[in-house]
Amino acid sequence: MTQLEMARQGQISDLVRQAAAAENIEPEILRQKIAAGTAVICRNNKHTNGRPLAVGEGLRTKTNANLGTSQDDTSIDKELEKAKVAAAAGADALMDLSTGGPIDEIRAAIIAETDLCIGSVPLYQAACDAVITQGKPIVDMTVEDIFAGVKKHLEDGVDFITVHCGVTRETVSRMDREGRLLEVVSRGGSFTVGWMDYNNAENPLYEFYDRLLELVRPYDAVLSLGDGFRPGCLADATDRAQIQELIILGELTQRAQDAGIQVMIEGPGHMALNQIEANIKLQKRLCHGAPFYVLGPLVTDIAPGYDHITSAIGGTVAAAAGADFLCYVTPSEHLRLPTVQDVHEGVMAVRIAAHAADIVKGIPGAIDQDNAMAVYRKKLDWEGQYSVSIDPEKAKHWRDESGVDESHGACTMCGSLCAYKVMDGREKKKAV
Structure with missing residues (x-):
């Protein structure tokens, strides 16, 4: 049977399980989407070195x-x-x-x-x-x-x-x-x-x-x-x-x-x-x-x-x-x-x-990376920012080639006048 036919008969194939794991969703949810025709599993039976890709609603x-x-x-x-x-x-x-x-x-x-x-x-x-x-x-x-x-x-x-x-x-x-x-x-x-x-x-x-x-x-x-x-x-x-x-x-x-x-x-x-x-x-x-x-x-x-x-x-x-x-x-x-x-x-x-x-x-977890970036930016944690960037190498290269003065920990846009540093000082004062 094809993936669509198996899904319509209530069967969860190995490919569906693999694709569901990659999506961080339950296999049964993906099976239902495939059965309804609102999602597909892209994987030719002859593509032995390929991993299944789920595409569709949700x-x-x-x-x-x-x-x-x-x-x-x-x-x-x-x-x-x-x-x-x-x-x-x-x-x-x-x-x-x-x-x-x-x-x-x-x-x-x-x-x-x-x-x-x-x-x-x-x-x-x-x-x-x-x-x-x-x-x-x-x-x-x-x-x-x-x-x-x-x-x-x-x-x-x-x-x-x-x-x-x-x-x-x-x-x-x-x-x-x-x-x-x-x-x-x-x-x-x-x-x-x-x-x-x-x-x-x-x-x-x-x-x-x-x-x-x-x-x-x-x-x-x-x-x-x-x-x-x-x-x-x-x-x-x-x-x-x-x-x-x-x-x-x-x-x-x-x-x-x-x-x-x-x-x-x-x-x-x-x-x-x-x-x-x-x-x-x-x-x-x-x-x-x-x-x-x-x-x-x-x-x-x-x-x-x-x-x-x-x-x-x-x-x-x-x-x-x-x-x-x-x-x-x-x-x-x-x-x-x-x-x-x-x-x-x-x-x-x-x-x-x-x-x-x-x-x-509202895809589950989609905004988590953005929230992590906000935390790293507030801390002026550059390695952390690179780690959650969509293109870490480019982000690091552009900062490194800017000739930034690392003594203030910010970037060449604001230097010691960095808004994060100003607000950090305010928080430290409040703590005292």
């Missing part, structure tokens, strides 16, 4: 780091270094989005590098195999090519796969009738739209959805229903194409869960701040509480080089409103393949967003 907000080569940069070594850096920085999951070089080898190497949850977009592989290996255009992919790509990733142990099943001919027509500034910015979505137009056919992952479910079932991987019509700019957010796709994903969620397959939903995208909460609530309603995995949202379009910040702002609002899984955005989004340092900055930004949201959600 759980700590999880974070993902995207990795992967491009046709302009095919270095396996660089991607493995990024994987190590992302893991060390505290990412919960890695997505391999490679589209250049020996893709199979890269994916296998990333899976072997850490015990983190692994995601992928199999359609990228199918497209690359068509173009590079078979020498034919993407639009000449066959249905068998597409499903072979899915099979390959599942067999390699990928824990969750993004599939753009809601990109249909009807949804495309709605987009065309309304109009968009950026049309389709999802790479997988654009491949699918191009394929449908050229072949005058329906999206195979939608038309043959039952076949997809049967393919996933033996691996017990999670279907991450992708948002092919996610808005690529503020002007396109919450339009008919985006909402129509979400309606379809809600229907596909029920079909998958009826077949014993776990599902999460992917979401926007670029979106004005005042639309984010409504989008989260709409997704939760239409998809019956299935976990929501969001990219950003990016709350402005004009900050290339700083999109880890625009993403963290939107991600905090989204997660506080109920999003369960945040995909990082690096400073190099829209500009280049991220460097190792970009990956580190992106993970830190998204972890800050997730943590800030968990405090709002």
